[in-house]
């Protein structure tokens with residue numbers, strides 16, 4: 450297994466895309482780990498396979514899925530989950546992460562991360578599926594808090610209560626996306642620190658830092674197309690004070706930066722985490 454203290458790679462990783470591979474092959478700067486999307490590699494051979502083989506010999510890898518649709522109505526796909534387990538085993542990955550959302554229904558894939566209704570029924574449905582996925586993959590599952598722009602009808606719980614209940618009932622862990630917490634707070638008229646604090650921070654095993662941009666109406670959209678904002682860095686400090694040392698990943702996968710610019714963000718995250726842990730920030 451990878452070097453892990455809490456079930457995953459340690460330090461500050463970066464999410465990388467195919468466009469980064471040429472730079473990665475030449476990279477000499479510190480890279481603690483790489484976050485990869487399994488959907489880009491499952492069932493693929495050729496140059497994708499060669500990239501994967503090259504990367505895994507140099508860096509620990511975390512696998513972050515986007516298509517599980519863990520709260521959706523469609524049956525889990527045993528063929529996909531078997532292939533996913535094969536990839537996780539091959540890469541010696543300790544945990545698997547995806548999003549607490551739905552992204553497909555009745556056979557249609559929406560290629561978007563959509564919010565679940567914040568109801569007790571949805572808690573039971575999602576939690577049961579998370580437990581099943583964890584059993585099939587034979588490793589702990591981390592679920593990310595998504596950015597949501599509208600509340601599904603019928604909700605009786607807050608976002609924090611919903612995420613907490615699903616993770617408690619499924620015994621899963623939190624992939625805390627700090628930028629999504631900020632976006633949700635602003636878009637829904639809440640205080641960012643209160644939004645962060647309402648999430649089950651004690652279950653945090655990894656943090657994501659990304660970016661957002663306002664639409665013409667001023668709604669903040671989860672975008673991953675720029676540097677981490679000062680507001681997200683401030684909330685990151687709050688999160689580290691609560692969570693302690695934790696695995697962190699930078700998400701910048703639109704308006705793709707050079708690897709150097711991406712690694713500058715990882716260096717800054719490492720510096721801020723260390724300063725916060727030392728109590729000087």
Ligand SMILES: [Fe+2]
Nearest residue numbers: 593626657700
């Ligand atoms: Fe994220």
